[in-house]
Amino acid sequence: MVHEELFARLNEVGYKNWLKAGYCLxxxxxxxxxFVDDQMRDFHNIVINSNTVLxxxxxxxxxxxxxxxxxxxxxxxCSEWKREILKHHTKPSxxxxxxxxxxxxxxxxxxxxxKAFMPRGQGGVTRAENCDAAAILNLLHLCDHFSSIxxxxxxxxxxxxxxxxxxxxxxxxxxxxxxxxxxxDQLLMxxxxxxxxxxAARQIQEMLSVDLSVHVPGxxxxxxxxxxxxxxxxxxxxxxxxxxxxxxLNTDEHDGAPVYADLQRVQxxxxxxxxxxxxxxxxxxxxxxxQGLEEHLQSLNSDHxxx
Numbered sequence: 001m002v003h004e005e006l007f008a009r010l011n012e013v014g015y016k017n018w019l020k021a022g023y024c025l026x027x028x029x030x031x032x033x034x035f036v037d038d039q040m041r042d043f044h045n046i047v048i049n050s051n052t053v054l055x056x057x058x059x060x061x062x063x064x065x066x067x068x069x070x071x072x073x074x075x076x077x078c079s080e081w082k083r084e085i086l087k088h089h090t091k092p093s094x095x096x097x098x099x100x101x102x103x104x105x106x107x108x109x110x111x112x113x114x115k116a117f118m119p120r121g122q123g124g125v126t127r128a129e130n131c132d133a134a135a136i137l138n139l140l141h142l143c144d145h146f147s148s149i150x151x152x153x154x155x156x157x158x159x160x161x162x163x164x165x166x167x168x169x170x171x172x173x174x175x176x177x178x179x180x181x182x183x184x185d186q187l188l189m190x191x192x193x194x195x196x197x198x199x200a201a202r203q204i205q206e207m208l209s210v211d212l213s214v215h216v217p218g219x220x221x222x223x224x225x226x227x228x229x230x231x232x233x234x235x236x237x238x239x240x241x242x243x244x245x246x247x248x249l250n251t252d253e254h255d256g257a258p259v260y261a262d263l264q265r266v267q268x269x270x271x272x273x274x275x276x277x278x279x280x281x282x283x284x285x286x287x288x289x290x291q292g293l294e295e296h297l298q299s300l301n302s303d304h305x306x307x
Contacts, residue, residue: 003230005278014171022240024204025133031200037128043145044110053080066098081106085116117142156183168268263297
C-alpha cells in the first residue's frame with residue numbers, strides 16, 4: 001500500500017492533532033493572503049503618496065543590498081524607504097529581517113515592502129500566495145497598517161504556530177488543540193467580512209469538529225465518519241514538514257553571529273524522518289542537511305565543554 005506508513009501515523013492521536021492544526025494554519029494563510037496582498041498594495045501607495053521624496057518616482061541606481069540582516073550603507077532613496085519602514089514598524093527596535101528584501105524594488109513592488117515585516121527566509125518569495133502562515137501573521141502584527149486588527153489575538157496565533165512547528169515530537173494534546181481553536185476563532189472573527197477568510201473559517205471548523213478519517217480503498221477508515229482522501233493528507237503533511245524543516249535549517253543572527261537550532265530538536269526531527277521509510281525517501285536531501293547541522297551543533301557543544 002503506497003500510504004501504509006502514513007495510515008499508521010494517523011492512528012497516533014498526538015500526531016493526528018499536529019496534522020489537523022497544521023492544516024488549519026494552511027487554511028488561515030489561504031484565507032488571508034488575498035486580503036493582505038490588497039492591503040499592502042494600498043499601503044505601498046499610501047507611503048509613496050505621503051512622502052515627497054518617494055513621490056518623485058525615482059529608483060535606486062546603486063543596487064543597494066542588505067548584508068545578512070544589516071542594511072547600513074544605502075543611497076538617499078533607499079535610506080528614505082528604510083526610514084518609512086521603521087516608521088510603520090510596530091517593533092522598530094527589534095530584529096528586522098532586511099535580508100528578505102531587494103531594496104531597489106521597493107519603489108515598484110509592494111510585496112518587497114511587505115517582506116520587511118516578515119520572519120527570515122522570505123527573500124525568494126515574490127507573491128502573497130507563496131508565503132506561509134507565519135509570514136502573513138507576522139506582517140499583520142508588525143506593520144501598523146493593520147492596527148485595526150487586535151494584535152494580541154494575532155500574537156496568540158503566532159505563539160501557537162511556533163509551538164506547533166517547533167514541537168520536537170510533532171505531537172500536540174487535545175487540550176492544546178482546544179486553546180488553538182479558540183485563538184483561531186477569535187482572530188478570524190475580526191475578518192469574517194472578507195469572503196476568503198469566512199470560507200477558511202468554515203473549513204477550519206469542519207476539520208476541528210471531526211476525528212480525522214482516511215479513505216483508503218479496501219481498508220477501514222480511522223475513527224470518524226468524514227472521509228478525506230489520503231493523498232490530500234499526504235500533500236499537507238509534506239507541506240507542514242517542509243515548513244518545520246525551513247524553520248529548523250534557517251539560522252538567526254544576533255550581533256552578527258549565527259544562532260543555531262536546538263540540538264535536541266534537530267536530533268528528534270532527524271530520528272522522526274529517518275524512522276519512516278516513506279519520509280526518509282521523500283526528504284533524502286533535507287536529511288543530509290539535518291545531519292550536517294547535527295554534526296555542527298555537536299561540535300559546537302564539544303568545543304564549549306572544553307572551554
